[in-house]
Amino acid sequence: MSAHRTGAPLVDVHAHFLHERCGRADWAERNASRIAAGERIGITVHIASVLGSWGESSPVYFPSPPDVTTGNEAMRTLARMHPGLVRGYVTVNPNYPEQAIAEIELGLAAQMVGVKLAASRRADDRLLDPIAELAGERGVPVLQHAWQHRTRDVPGQEISDALDLAALAARHPGTRFILAHIGGGGDWAHSLRALAEVPNVWVDLSGSGVDRGMLELCLECVGPARLLWGTDVTMETGWAKLRALEAMALPAGALEAIRWQTAARLFRLKP
Numbered sequence: 225m226s227a228h229r230t231g232a233p234l235v236d237v238h239a240h241f242l243h244e245r246c247g248r249a250d251w252a253e254r255n256a257s258r259i260a261a262g263e264r265i266g267i268t269v270h271i272a273s274v275l276g277s278w279g280e281s282s283p284v285y286f287p288s289p290p291d292v293t294t295g296n297e298a299m300r301t302l303a304r305m306h307p308g309l310v311r312g313y314v315t316v317n318p319n320y321p322e323q324a325i326a327e328i329e330l331g332l333a334a335q336m337v338g339v340k341l342a343a344s345r346r347a348d349d350r351l352l353d354p355i356a357e358l359a360g361e362r363g364v365p366v367l368q369h370a371w372q373h374r375t376r377d378v379p380g381q382e383i384s385d386a387l388d389l390a391a392l393a394a395r396h397p398g399t400r401f402i403l404a405h406i407g408g409g410g411d412w413a414h415s416l417r418a419l420a421e422v423p424n425v426w427v428d429l430s431g432s433g434v435d436r437g438m439l440e441l442c443l444e445c446v447g448p449a450r451l452l453w454g455t456d457v458t459m460e461t462g463w464a465k466l467r468a469l470e471a472m473a474l475p476a477g478a479l480e481a482i483r484w485q486t487a488a489r490l491f492r493l494k495p
């Protein structure tokens with residue numbers, strides 16, 4: 225609440241919204257509660273994505289082409305309903321490369337600000353190359369869902385960790401990538417160390433993990449200039465991490481960089 229009163233910008237780089245075909249009767253209520261909670265936390269820009277039908281008519285992490293289109297349309301509608309407050313990622317499934325390129329072109333023409341890759345393909349897969357190349361040409365970041373379970377594969381969700389994303393980033397040095405939710409979906413201690421020398425990968429702090437030492441290792445391995453604040457599906461842990469950052473005695477300017485300045489630069493926002 226205090227953050228809100230200061231009027232300092234706060235960009236959530238990893239938000240999600242629902243829509244009427246996601247199989248949940250309370251979809252509109254949940255969208256409204258995200259906006260309301262964001263107001264209380266002090267969020268000035270939600271950068272969000274919709275993952276197809278959220279599993280209703282095709283898998284969450286392997287959305288069918290029609291569901292990709294429906295989800296992106298819903299995302300653009302939300303952005304139009306909340307001008308400036310809600311911005312959208314174009315979600316694509318790289319297994320349908322032609323559709324992915326067409327959706328990105330369409331979305332960027334409609335003021336979407338980034339590309340979201342869920343877990344339809346491992347991050348180092350060659351199928352991601354045309355997508356990464358186009359994002360680089362257009363100067364929009366690519367948010368890659370990171371996920372690995374170390375001991376097993378999970379059906380319907382291709383594993384990807386920082387090493388996979390670093391391989392893609394090395395092939396596309398002119399493209400900026402974001403490793404999604406360091407607080408969710410994998411071994412953050414491993415991922416952070418793997419990104420220390422990868423300058424075109426940023427780290428989003430979202431996800432429901434709030435392990436002790438996580439933020440400290442983010443600062444140590446990646447540094448404040450490559451950290452972006454975010455929430456993901458659950459918002460309370462994002463808020464907790466924000467409060468922790470406020471209490472950590474960061475170097476001068478670091479909190480502002482993490483809260484909004486770096487995101488504003490990457491996504492070309494005017495928060």
Ligand SMILES: [Zn+2]
Pocket residue numbers: 238240456457
């Ligand atoms: Zn997410």
